[in-house]
Amino acid sequence: MASAKSDRSLVVLQLSGGNDALNTVVPYGNGLYYDWRPDVRIEQDKVLKLDDQLGFNPSMAPIKELWDEGNVAVINGVGYPSPNRSHFRSMDIWHTAEPDGIGDSGWLGRTIRELDPKAENPLIGVNFGRGLPRALSCKGVSVASVGDLET
Incomplete structure (x- = not known):
């Protein structure tokens, strides 16, 4: 490979x-x-x-x-054009970079897919924190998530 x-x-x-x-x-x-x-x-x-x-x-x-x-x-x-003052919608937009609709993938996940379209790298994305942020989610993209550096 x-x-x-x-x-x-x-x-x-x-x-x-x-x-x-x-x-x-x-x-x-x-x-x-x-x-x-x-x-x-x-x-x-x-x-x-x-x-x-x-x-x-x-x-x-x-x-x-x-x-x-x-x-x-x-x-x-x-920011984004025409902000609506909704924290929750703003967070959706931040994670998906989709201001005009509800995105089904995150902007960082899509970036990882573009950087490694054949998924040749076993560890191309890493999250440090509990849970996987929506920004990193994308179909076919694997991201490691480390919840606690001490354990």
């Missing part, structure tokens, strides 16, 4: 369950951040600066190292 080898990886960090995006990628260059968040803001001298406007939370030092090496990108302001 021939293997389609690649040294490139895509790592998607989905921080669900109460993640505060503005305290993850901090808009320290915008005074409104400090005006409107007096009790939860990250002080400017603690921010791990990416440029003159944005920086990482100090707890993200390992990710900052990857940024400095050119191995991390930050994509802010991702």
Whole structure:
């Protein structure tokens, strides 16, 4: 069996369950951040600066190292046209990238299928977390899911 080898990886960090995006990628260059968040803001001298406007939370030092090496990108302001303010529908759209209907496969699952259409790689997708996110589901695509790194 021939293997389609690649040294490139895509790592998607989905921080669900109460993640505060503005305290993850901090808009320290915008005074409104400090005006409107007096009790939860990250002080400017603690921010791990990416440029003159944005920086990482100090707890993200390992990710900052990857940024400095050119191995991390930050994509802010991702959305979709005509948002409907439904958390549940928005999550469906995020997982499937199907804003106009109910998708039956996830955008990451479809990406894996495109990267390895003959399913030659036994381990091309991995999820760390309990359960398999809908974004990774796709007919004919196997994804390993690790619920607990300690066990």
